Amino acid sequence: MPIDAFVTGAVETALNQLVKDDVDSQRRLSRLRGKVISVILNEFGKTLYFIFSQQIDVLAVYEGDVDCQLALNLTALPELRQQANVTQLIKADKLSLEGDLQLAQHFSSLLSGLKPDIEEKLSHYSGDVIAHTVVSGVKSSGQFIQQRLLKRQRNLAQTLTEEWKLFPQPLEIAYFADQVDDLRSDVACFEARLNQLLER
Structure with a gap:
């Protein structure tokens, strides 16, 4: 508690x-x-x-x-x-x-x-210049880390799809979906023809 x-x-x-x-x-x-x-x-x-x-x-x-x-x-x-x-x-x-x-x-x-002004609060303890330097440094570090994480994520996705072939690429998925649609329409046509033949 x-x-x-x-x-x-x-x-x-x-x-x-x-x-x-x-x-x-x-x-x-x-x-x-x-x-x-x-x-x-x-x-x-x-x-x-x-x-x-x-x-x-x-x-x-x-x-x-x-x-x-x-x-x-x-x-x-x-x-x-x-x-x-x-x-x-x-x-x-x-x-x-x-x-x-x-x-x-x-x-x-x-x-x-509620948007805290961290720089303003910090300046009471350390002065304006140091507060601005610290806050700017933290912001740029955060942006750098975020960019690195996005790059790592893109690299991992590329490795999984292109090098290791664990996941299909988007074009392969689209092609497979088109083939399934074609097969579905062929089966529907065949079923319709079969029903016509059985009715005769």
């Missing part, structure tokens, strides 16, 4: 600090006041309860009724920050929703507005 208290406390503190720093987020929070949303993280089987008032309370256990229940994987969490993605996530079975869809969209809107 101590780990749950640590996680909920960290999430609660971070969210409230971000809301406090942004006037628009405070306005978005007012639309959720008095509501309770539960978020189930499928990978962990854990539920976080978000209780909205003048601030956001995050609990691991809640005895009352919830206004909206969301169940999703951690990989879908970044997409939840885009309000327009809520219905797309539901259609793609990446998000399960019980309750008020509009409430889920308000929650998504609140999350999308």
Whole structure:
């Protein structure tokens, strides 16, 4: 249980600090006041309860009724920050929703507005130049790693399809599908002719 208290406390503190720093987020929070949303993280089987008032309370256990229940994987969490993605996530079975869809969209809107200015926070401790250098370095490193991962993924796909021949290439799949369609139409024609001959 101590780990749950640590996680909920960290999430609660971070969210409230971000809301406090942004006037628009405070306005978005007012639309959720008095509501309770539960978020189930499928990978962990854990539920976080978000209780909205003048601030956001995050609990691991809640005895009352919830206004909206969301169940999703951690990989879908970044997409939840885009309000327009809520219905797309539901259609793609990446998000399960019980309750008020509009409430889920308000929650998504609140999350999308929470954009921490890490450089600004870091500059209080280290100065503007060092903060800018560190944040720029982390961003460029992240982009470099992402590009390397995409390149590795492309290389692996190419190796599996062309060198090891484990998976067929897209043109081979299309050709096979065309052959299946031709065979299906030939069988249908043969069946029709056979039925005509049997009727005579």
